[in-house]
Amino acid sequence: MDVPAISTEGLTRRFGELVAVHDVNLRVAPGQFFGFLGPNGAGKSTTIKMLTGLLAPTAGRIHILGLDLIAKPLEVKRQIGVVPEGMALFGRLTGSEYLNFVGRMYGLDRETAAKRTAELLEFMQLADQPKKLVTDYSHGMQKKLALAAAVIHGPKILFLDEPFEAVDAIASGTLKAMLQRMIARGATIFLTSHVLEIVERLCSHVAIIHRGQLVAQGSLEELRAGVEAQAATGVPAVAAEGATQSGREKLTLEQIFLRTVGDLRRADQELSWLG
């Protein structure tokens, strides 16, 4: 059996009294396009930070491509690319200088780093203003640059925290194509996103975290089947509604998500003064 690309055992993170991530057991197979979902404050960013070495877990183990992240952090980091929450950019460099810098930090020689920098800037449509500092880029441009930096060394696993946020439709299409090409070549992608339509279109497997705990994990079909099975046993009004729909058409990821986190509000019963 293949060594999982990402696996965690009992991953836990506490901030004082608050348990942000509790006993999470993740398993992502190589080559999967994996979506990590959850409501705001559920523990997505905390988990991704722990998986990329930006945050120490309070308890539990993390293995990336079979390597223990705590024991062999540098070996792991050489094989992964990361776009963290804050994008980790150096504002007072130009885009070209930044990519060159990142390439060489990942061990590329000067020529390779320069060549890939030029290609990536062209690909991301950032090559037109070579003297512009990163701090003067728009948010979308910064996001594209951060993505370019994450892939410059050809990582085997890519961790992306909200990669499509503030990216225009054209760039978004380019990025999706690039990510799918990486998947086709055997890379693994682990992304968090609030845009469930994008996750549904791109990801083959999904995990949902809620209040720090993993509440669902599997392929989209497995998750759908699980939710439908729950609905069939009957319970709340929302579940019944989902079940009725499932009889006619497949549940969308949004419906699966809302059913799983179990927090769908009845808008018609609240805020009656609205519009």
Added chain:
Amino acid sequence: MAWLIFAPEARGQFAAIARIRWQLFVNSLQTVRGRVELASRIFMGLFIALAGVGGAIGFGGAAWFFISQDEAGWLSILLWSVFLFWQLFPLMATAFTENLDSSNFLRFPLGYPSYFLVRLVYGSLDPATALGSLWLLGITIGIGFADPRLLIWAALVLLAFAIVNLLLARMIFAWVERWLAQRRAREIIGVLFFLFILSFQLIGPLMNRYGEKPRPGVVRVSRELSPAQRLLPPGLAAEAIARMSHGQVSAGLGFFAVLCPYGAAILWLLNLRLRAQYQGENLSEAVGYIASRKENQALRLGWSVLGFPGPIAATFEKELRYLSRSGPMLFTLITPVFWLLIIRLSGKGGNFLARAPDLAFPVGGAYALLLLTNLVYNNFGADGGGIQFFFASPVRFRKIVLAKNLAHVAAFGLETVLVWLAVCMMYRPPAVDVTIATLAGILFAAPANLALGNLLSIYSPKKLDWGTFGRQRASRTTVLASFGIQFGIFGLGTVVFLLARHYGSFWLATPVFLVFSVLSFTGYALVLKRIDRMALDRRETLISELCRA
């Protein structure tokens, strides 16, 4: 004047804004930092109250004296003083001035009159307005005591003068805000401001050097300027009161009548700016230089640093690029040369270096090293969110820190050469023994500073923007530790140099410094060896502090 009509909901909006400011203040007290801020505010408040009341008494006394002596024309000196303070202090002491970010209000249904009033009122809650108003009140009372018949007229004129000051200060801020909206303009103005502050330091030495003989030209120019100042608000206000005190009612009214259009013109300019803001002007960065396709395709190789691996060379290049793009930081590097110049200009036997010019190089070098602590004691301050990259990259922290230190040493080496050249030109070429002893001293002091700076950078980080001035201070822990460290290192260096001088040979200092330097190099190596563990242990604090918005 339709724009002066307030919307019906304006009252509730003013109350909401006042409440949110109060709530922000109360919430800030939940943190230790907020409580420390409150303590410093109370201290500042007491200081302002003291300066306000003391100044009011002083200005009032002077006004009483001028009117009593029938020298009302001298009032212009008082009013010019108040005017210059009111307009210049807020620009020079932005740290004491809390500016309201008005852009947040634009999304609410706030009518333009309300917006205008909010900007005017909340923007004016600053020490300059408080002090200026108190001082004008003092002057009014002083005039009233000297000549009770003048009290109402003086109160009216000085009220108009206060309004002009208030509007002008807001108008200047609104326009400066417009100019500073773009990064490049901010940096240029930052450098100009720095030069302006530095040039102040030249006044003393220049006065000392050239101010002994009376200058007929200066006297002539000041005489010719006197009628001109009467055409400006402080002169107009002073003349309006002076003429009235001499019984020249129509002349007094005339000067007052000229003062009012100033207020109207300033109001118009302020309105122009605020209306543009209210209408949602776009202040984004201008589109930069667009390169030709050929230029885009040219590959730019990164730097190669002889004997060092790629990641160290890349970080070294990144550090020097950062430094080269930071006007303020570059200017701190030339400060030692400037400082030597100031001392040279004022040195007529009265200062230490005039009596001991052989120590100019060691003193200049020590000052250069002292300024380097700006860089060294907060290694990651300018990286901001980039710190996350260092933790995510497959490079040991010790290599990153070593590369940063190499960049610091390169900058310091260049600075030392500049200081040496400056000493050669301003004093005399340093003797060989002094030069060697100074370099040996640097071999001791630099690694010690780098080692301690690396520790402080990990344990007490603070996000900084190297491109801007003001409101940027190192953490209090760093400041305190830095003070103690410099006291120890420079104290030791000074003792060694003075002893060597006392025994008549600077060669004696060199071996002593070399022994010390073995210790400081060992300390540096130990810190570097342990820095990976320390950085990992402190990564959450580092990331959260440096990624702060």
